[in-house]
Amino acid sequence: MITPETLQLLMKEVESEDPIDFADLPFEEDALRAIVADHLCEIAERLENFxxxxxxxxxxxxxxxxxxxxxxxxxxxxxxxxxxxxxxxxxxxxxxxxxxxxx
Structure with missing residues (x-):
């Protein structure tokens, strides 16, 4: 199963081809990636028995x-x-x- 850290690295790799405009959001980009990666890994974990x-x-x-x-x-x-x-x-x-x- 993929870890949130690995998913974050993959997200950055994909973003290198298609960057996200974070504009002037008052959040750190890596913190936002971490939240998303954690959430998606939690979803994937719940799907293990599917x-x-x-x-x-x-x-x-x-x-x-x-x-x-x-x-x-x-x-x-x-x-x-x-x-x-x-x-x-x-x-x-x-x-x-x-x-x-x-x-």
Whole structure:
């Protein structure tokens, strides 16, 4: 089983390709990574008795929820700052609304 420390290292490695903008959050980046890594390792530990398929499905659901949450927060920030959405994001949201992508 992966340790929180190893997961944190992997997170940093992934971030080297796709950096996270921590902006001016009043938290240390490594402290935030530690909280997330600890939480995900706890989830993985609770899944130990699940079948491989059930573990994969559960972890995919967790990942999907986090990606969705990230998308929602990103769109909220753009709107809050009056920044227009990219064509791709606008088209995606339009598909979700059942429209043509126009706001």
């Amino acid at each position: 079948s491989v398929e059930d573990r994969q499905v559960t972890l995919m659901a967790v990942a999907a929820k986090l990606v969705l949450e990230n998308l929602v927060l990103h769109v909220q920030l753009l709107r809050q700052h009056g920044i227009p959405l990219s064509r791709e994001v606008d088209a995606l949201l339009g598909k979700l609304r059942g429209g043509d992508g126009q706001q």
